[in-house]
Amino acid sequence: MADPQNQTPRTAKITVPKTMAIPTAARREGSWRRLVRRPLLWMGAVVLLVMGAFAVAPGPFAALFGNGDPRACDLADSAKRASAGHPFGFDVQGCDIWANAVYGAQSSLAVGFLATAIALLIALLLGTLAGMGGRAADWVVSRVTEVFLGFPFLLAAIVVLNMLGARNVLTVGVVLGVFGWPMMARLMRGSVRSVAKADHVLAARTMGLGTGRIMSRYVLPNAVQPVLLLATLTIGAVIVAESTLTYLGVGLSSPAISWGLQIAAGSRVFQSAPHVLVLPSVLLAMTVLAIVTIGEELRSVFDPRERS
């Protein structure tokens, strides 16, 4: 399925823990020990840390093999294979592939986190409104969610990016975020509704606490966990979506440096020079895999049904 919006992993099985027991020291220690015994989680974290380091300080990593300038390109080197100082060879423009891939981490991660932050914010607001705001608010929010779900994402992205005039990390991130919230909002709504029915919320109501206090102290902290986990998966999906948009020619555009741009450029010469495509694709897939694995592992650590 190629509609970028559809790439949000729809892991529908993130349910709210039914037990609302107070987290005692013993329980916390239990969770921590289960976390330690998850090698996949730590592998994911290490990969993500490395990519994070690429994004924050690309210079020293890019210079690892002696040619750290991603824009030092010579067309005479176009699509040449690996040579001394250039372990991954050159791309079509004759630029060093390793240096470009290291610098590309920044845009991809920035788009992923920015879009997810925007989507999460909208989802939390609308989901809470639908879950707590009564029937009318619920009805309206649900319809708005459906409008956004039903809207062809590609069309939205192209039109909005055209209107914004610039296709950079900021605008692409905003577009992906503004159209990426519906699944999270639905999850938040369901989560809020199920928590709002719990005994401790009823107790808080009986004690005469105000709605604001009940929401902020009793409902939201308990309802937000599954949505945050879906958000981690969304980061990965957004990074993939950015590269797909770029491939279609409507995402980031040069002179930006991103994995999506490199993969898109490489895919056009894949027959004659497959090595151009490999490194950025592998880095992108590893990053997304790391993020999604972390999300999956956290989910299963906190899911009481997974303990056998």
Place this chain on the structure above:
Amino acid sequence: MALGLSLLQRLVGFAIVFFGVTFIIYFTVFSMPGDPIRALAGDRQLSQSVVDALNSRYLLDQPLWVQYTNYIGNLLTGDLGVDLRGRPVAGQLAARWPITIILALTAWTIQIILGLAVGIVSALKRGTVIDRGLLVISIGLSCIPVFVLGITAQIVFGVRLDWLPVAGIREGWPLAYLLPSLVIAMFGLASVSRLVRGSMIENLDADYVRTARAKGLGESRVIGLHVMRNSLIPTATFLATDLGFLLGGAVVIEGIFNLPGVGNLLFLAIRDHEATLVVGISTALIIIFLLTSLIVDALHALLDPRIRRG
């Protein structure tokens, strides 16, 4: 009474979503930069009278809401209008949608078979190396951008091994559709198998399963008859939603494998500013989306007696 009210609410909701989305699409498409008449003319110089005639023929000189009302009015009589080259939109949709439908159904079937197999095995082997391995592989596949997966499959299975046609639909079904369907299925494998695994694990610990075991049922009967039946409810609704998405066309896959489906058509239409075509396809997509969500709700009620009784 309550049923009638909720049905009415649903219908009103449908109408609002339908008109909301089509209007927004109509508005956005026609506010895209560029002048469609000039684009149509290309390098030729059009005299002002010709431009005026074309503008009034396509109602481009009218305010947007008049155009939209006119469009919806025609739509209700089954007329989707013509594109800027004068070809009827309905005919283009009719020519291209079958290809998308065949692709969607093939991919969907592969996805169901693989998803169920992987999900069931992971659930029964939960926590083991097999479970972890299947998790990493299935999620790993969904992390590779779909166009990279598509091109790689083309090179490996089409060019190097020469097992399947690289692109085009000349070989017909199933040969021409197998490779693109596999790529789509690989991409969706993780969602389906995770869902099957999750709901099976939930049911494996349920009291009724313990009862079934306690009364001496064999393991295959416990899994096959009791666990599977209850585990399939969330999976079935997900698969229905998924089919809806697939029927909407796969822009990238149709492009790479050169399948003249509706996703490809939408992409070209957006690129060429073919406004009526974009709106026509989008309208059809909305209808598919609304029908899918209706079917999902019905399926839910049908499969789960707890929901039916309300």
